[in-house]
Amino acid sequence: MRRTNVLVCWIIAASVGSVAAHAQAPRPSGAVLFEGARLIIGDVSAPVENGSFVVENGRITALGRRGTVTAPRGAARVDLTGKTVMPAMVNVHVHIGYEGYTSWGAQNYTASNVLDHLQRAAFYGIGATQSVGSSPTDASIQLQKDQQAGTLPPASRFFFMPGMAPPGGGPDAVLRVGTTTLKAINEVSTAEEARSAVRAMAAKNIRSVKIWVDDRRGTYPKMTPEIYTAIIDEAHTHRMLVNVHATTLPDQKAVVKAGADVLVHMVQNEALDEEYLAILREKKPYWATVIGLGDRTEVCEPNAFFEEALPPQLVASIRATTEARPLAPSCGPPSPNAATREKMLTGNFQKMIAAGVRLVLGTDTGIHPGHTFGTGDHHEIARWVQLGLSASDAIVAATSRPAELLGITDAGTLAVGKSADFVVLHANPLENILNTRTIADVYLRGAKLDRVALLAKWKNAR
Numbered sequence: 457m458r459r460t461n462v463l464v465c466w467i468i469a470a471s472v473g474s475v476a477a478h479a480q481a482p483r484p485s486g487a488v489l490f491e492g493a494r495l496i497i498g499d500v501s502a503p504v505e506n507g508s509f510v511v512e513n514g515r516i517t518a519l520g521r522r523g524t525v526t527a528p529r530g531a532a533r534v535d536l537t538g539k540t541v542m543p544a545m546v547n548v549h550v551h552i553g554y555e556g557y558t559s560w561g562a563q564n565y566t567a568s569n570v571l572d573h574l575q576r577a578a579f580y581g582i583g584a585t586q587s588v589g590s591s592p593t594d595a596s597i598q599l600q601k602d603q604q605a606g607t608l609p610p611a612s613r614f615f616f617m618p619g620m621a622p623p624g625g626g627p628d629a630v631l632r633v634g635t636t637t638l639k640a641i642n643e644v645s646t647a648e649e650a651r652s653a654v655r656a657m658a659a660k661n662i663r664s665v666k667i668w669v670d671d672r673r674g675t676y677p678k679m680t681p682e683i684y685t686a687i688i689d690e691a692h693t694h695r696m697l698v699n700v701h702a703t704t705l706p707d708q709k710a711v712v713k714a715g716a717d718v719l720v721h722m723v724q725n726e727a728l729d730e731e732y733l734a735i736l737r738e739k740k741p742y743w744a745t746v747i748g749l750g751d752r753t754e755v756c757e758p759n760a761f762f763e764e765a766l767p768p769q770l771v772a773s774i775r776a777t778t779e780a781r782p783l784a785p786s787c788g789p790p791s792p793n794a795a796t797r798e799k800m801l802t803g804n805f806q807k808m809i810a811a812g813v814r815l816v817l818g819t820d821t822g823i824h825p826g827h828t829f830g831t832g833d834h835h836e837i838a839r840w841v842q843l844g845l846s847a848s849d850a851i852v853a854a855t856s857r858p859a860e861l862l863g864i865t866d867a868g869t870l871a872v873g874k875s876a877d878f879v880v881l882h883a884n885p886l887e888n889i890l891n892t893r894t895i896a897d898v899y900l901r902g903a904k905l906d907r908v909a910l911l912a913k914w915k916n917a918r
């Protein structure tokens with residue numbers, strides 16, 4: 457039944473997306489020399505000032521200082537003098553498919569809507585996007601196959617992982633309505649059930665699994681140590697990574713000790729202690745912060761970057777919402793304890809970084825109505841810099857490191873042999889991280905994304 461729906465949706469998506477697809481058709485073998493930009497590599501190496509690179513067949517085939525790079529005879533030339541080029545970003549934590557921009561829920565979860573979210577991510581320079589624990593497995597695998605076959609319009613590369621929780625547990629009350637309808641969570645009651653569910657995922661070549669270890673202030677059944685230990689053990693046997701939602705200090709300590717590979721949230725309500733920092737120094741998990749979730753302050757004032765892809769009525773409804781921040785997408789006053797929260801956040805963030813955890817970009821976008829695929833990423837990395845991270849470290853955590861986490865070997869940096877997934881910026885984000893928002897163009901697999909056509913599609917949508 458679901459497979460049939462997916463196929464029907466793809467037929468619709470293919471016809472709706474055909475304009476953009478034709479406009480963006482790459483010249484498969486035509487070499488292009490991009491000249492004169494500052495090149496931010498995306499790893500720890502220094503930027504190349506006045507750089508040049510060659511793209512052929514969707515890949516970077518040469519890169520260096522201008523004048524040291526030779527292009528094949530007949531190559532097209534693109535002058536990027538004064539611009540900055542950085543790798544497309546990678547977001548390891550979203551909840552794709554539910555947002556409809558005028559409604560939110562499982563009724564919106566179609567392949568064409570997932571593709572729409574991936575296009576929104578691409579529009580904002582996100583080259584790969586991972587949905588975490590809320591996407592139906594078989595439909596998601598089909599979508600990945602279609603995307604890899606090249607039959608879909610250009611969009612952010614799609615990654616997903618199944619979720620596991622005790623019966624009645626897992627995602628928060630809003631998302632749970634959606635995941636329950638789509639049967640997107642594996643509910644497990646015993647260690648043996650848990651192991652068997654992990655084995656079934658491994659049999660489908662799934663690389664990662666998400667678990668929730670949270671009783672939501674005593675209102676949810678919480679996954680027991682016996683079960684998550686079994687999940688971690690079984691997953692590691694199959695070389696799978698376990699992503700854990702845990703938001704309290706005792707829970708994070710316990711799951712990191714047990715071998716959790718990725719933390720998808722941060723402790724925000726109590727200071728990290730020395731015992732936890734010692735565990736982190738030893739285990740060095742990956743870590744997605746999700747600081748900006750629900751903070752829509754950029755939408756409260758006119759700001760083209762944040763509102764250009766949104767229906768005006770959504771912008772108006774966010775601006776009209778006055779619930780205290782940061783709990784809802786709203787333009788109300790900061791919550792009374794905002795200053796205390798910020799101090800705690802700053803302390804915990806800096807301790808995590810100093811302990812050597814491997815920061816990666818994750819935003820939780822899509823979990824509640826009114827969030828925006830793509831802009832949330834720029835918001836999150838700017839928050840890191842506000843909390844004390846350098847802009848260059850923020851870019852690494854948004855490009856090469858999340859690519860490494862997702863096992864993407866051909867993207868995440870600007871280097872010879874990599875897929876030409878990059879963003880051209882009018883201004884240098886190493887000087888001011890807000891400059892990641894000065895997007896001139898986005899290229900995926902060497903082809904320029906038709907951002908104008910995408911914007912027209914969103915503006916014309918009802």
Ligand SMILES: [Zn+2]
Binds near residue numbers: 550551588720820823
């Ligand atoms: Zn999430």
